Amino acid sequence: MDSSKVFISLFTLIKVIICLCSIQAVSASQSNLFREYIGAEFKNVKFSDVPVYSNVDFHFILSFAIDYGTSSSPSPTDGNFNVFWDTDNLGPDDVSAIKSQHPNVKVALSLGGDTIGDAQRVYFQPSSVDSWVSNAVSSLTDIVQKYHLDGIDIDYEHFQADPDTFSQCIGKLVSTLKKNGVISFASIAPFDDYDVQSHYQALWNSHGQLIDYVNFQFYAYANGTTVDQFMDYFAQQRRNYSGGKILASFISDGSGGLAPQDGFFTACTRLRSEGQLGGIFVWSADDSKAEDFQYEKQSQALLATPR
Known part of the structure; x- marks a missing residue:
């Protein structure tokens, strides 16, 4: 065979492999997932109040389960x-009902949060890694099974433990x-604060393979965030x-952050066109x-629109 033709064939094969890898990378970060936190403010909202589109993956996230008395x-x-x-x-019956009504719905619980009520901060404060993990596995297994839940979300925002301890416990x-x-x-569910990021990035660096989604709190940035600023923040995270x-x-x-009426969906559309909207x-x-x-x-309409 002509050596020049062999070279061209190999070059073409390499281009195809690179293209396929790029497509896989885009599909890995892109999805039609919609998630909504619910229940923390006791405003009598029900699962059935929230519109659920059938052609998205929909997660309700109950807020919060806290390791406090x-x-x-x-x-x-x-x-x-x-x-x-x-x-x-x-309650448990409400979880079962919404999942039965909408097969695309899953329900999780979030751990920690900012405060109990309006004032008392919630701290991540284990006495030791082993004791905290043992207690957490037991108590959360009971809650997850009682409420027919599918996953957990980590939303600790205040810490009285170093990043390595947090990483070991949560991992x-x-x-x-x-x-x-x-x-x-x-x-x-981290946000852009030095103490918060140091803990969650330690967790990510050591146990990132266990974390399926990053619910980054972009609304913790300043009110009045622009589309271009949001895009920069997203790239940074x-x-x-x-x-x-x-x-x-x-x-x-x-x-806080980029409001829906000020360009949030413009930013999402741009991210989606780039294959980066998770x-x-x-x-x-x-x-x-x-x-x-x-x-x-x-x-949900944006996420459900065919790409």
Whole structure:
């Protein structure tokens, strides 16, 4: 065979391999996933209040399960989690009903959060890695099974433990729950704060393979964020959580970040055209109810549109 033809054939094969790898990389980060936090503000919102489009993957995230006691002066319980969301409207039967009505719906719970009530901060405060993991696996298994849940989300925002301890605890927790078949997915919810990022990036660097989604709180950036700024922030977090499925996000009350009416969907469309939109999530259904979930509808319509 002519050596020049062999070279051309090899060159063509290499181009095809590179193209296929690029397509796989795009599909790995792109999805039609929509996620919504619910229940933290006790505004009587129900799963059935929230519009669910049939052609998206939809995750409700119950907020929150916290390893604090439930007395009038709650304090850390070293991994023994209790339910702090609106159980009157979001109980086990309600979870079963929404999942039965919508086969594309899964339900998770989020761990930690910012505060209990309006004032008391929630701290990640284990006495030791082994004790915290043991208690957390036991208590969360009970909650997940009671409420018929599918996954967990990690949303600790304040820490009285170093990043390595946080990484070991959360990594072992997620690994054990997945290995035991208790959950099928896990996500993290960091934001751009030095202490927060140092803990979550330590977790990502050591156990990133266990984390299915990154619910980055882009609404924690300044109110009035522009589309171009949002795109820069998104690119920065893609570097921080390299290889992760990064979701775009907005806050229902418009108090921070890039608001839906100011270009959020423009940014999402740009990310989608680049194959980088890992999905959209909203904080939260409790506040969106007052506006009839107009932006949840718009988010799902965008995600459901064929690419």
